Amino acid sequence: MSIQRILDKAVAGERLTPEEGLALLQSYDLAAIGRAADAVTRRLHPEPIRTYNIDRNINYTNICSAVCDFCAFYRRPKDPEGYVLPLEVILDKVRETVELGGDQILMQGGLHPELKLEWYEELLRQIKQHFPQVNLHAFSPPELYAFTKVNKLPLRTVLLRLKEAGLGSIPGGGAEILVDRVRRQITRGKVLTDDWLNVMRQWHALGGVSTVTMMFGHVETLADRIEHLERVRQLQDETGGFTAFICWTFQPEHTDLAHLPPAGSFDYLKTQAVSRLYLDNIRNIQSSWVTQGLKIGQLALLYGANDMGSLMIEENVVASAGTVHYLTLDEIRDAIRELGYVPRQRNVFYQLIDQPQPTHLPTLTPATWV
DSSP, X not given: OOHHHHHHHHHTTOOOXXXXXXXXXXXXXXXXXXXXXXXXXXXXXXXXEEEEEOEEEEEOBOBOSSEETTOSSOBOTTOTTOOBOOHHHHHHHHHHHHHTTOOEEEEEOOOOSSOXXXXXXXXXXXXXXXXXXXXXXXXXXXXXXXXXXXXXXXXXXXXXXXXXXXXXXXOOTTOSOSOHHHHHHXXXXXOOHHHHHHHHHHHHHTTOOEEEEEEESSSOOHHHHHHHHHHHHHHHXXXXXXXXXXXXXXXXXXXXXXXXXXXXXXXXXXXXXXXXXXOTTOOEEEOOHHHHOHHHHHHGGGTTOOEEEXXXXXXXXXXXXXXXXXXXXXXXXXXXXXXXXXXXXXXXXXXBOSOOOOOOOOOOOGGGOO
16 A cells, blocks of 8 residues: 555545555555644645643543553542642642633542532532633543443433533543444443443533544554544444544553553654544644653644643642643744744634734745654
């Protein structure tokens, strides 16, 4: 199968087949795949800007009834290191985020076996009461699915009640690899593929939007990565509710899978680029500087990403696995400027929410692509 023919097809806007996507992942021609992904990004985003957002990841609890071999963050119920953040602490964290120019809170936690839906409703209401301007990007599909079990309520009822309490959008966490064989191998007591996708399907049916993720570089095969992308693309065809895709490499340190060699930047850039080529119905791809660091995170903007992701004022899950990268707002903006683009702040809907700054930047053309 000719790699260049596949790349030309994707650049022209034609949909790739799973076999073609797999052939790209099996290829070692990173430069050619990256150039094609960048061409697709330029077609979808011809504007001279690249975006970022400012939010904070508040992990309201680390207590979790599931057992995930890839997670260094969670604690079992009754573990002395387990916690549930008090409301006052959460409100203080939101206040700090707003003072730093943030417009969104990314709020996720473990699958707590005892917290009732009323607890989550009150949490959302209190945050919105104090900070009505903040979007609550909260509760990934594994959490929402667990809420239905703890409360013995239909999924639609759970989603409606949380939406009425202030839930604004849903993060795409907990996807890992959307292949049941893989999920069963690395986790117990956590939502499987069809139910993960159905949470998103029902949320989109209520008019909500969400992001979608992929964590790769552990026990999955390259074919599993393509199956993940295919399931995501199919649901996006159905609902159109995903605003962005984010992929990152598994961080093995301090986990039960620490014996696995970590995926490197080559694999990250290639997988992200192939994702851009394959997901022809998702407009936005976010860089993962949180796992890759500044330079690879910046380079990702030439391998299919049009967004640097979040300033991430606070992050605990990846940091628990020993990977700690922190960037300032100036570093994020400078990384975008160095590539010849104007940095702009956006919200989860990819609406620009800052004031454009007058600037003179070089025009980046395909001839200068590296």
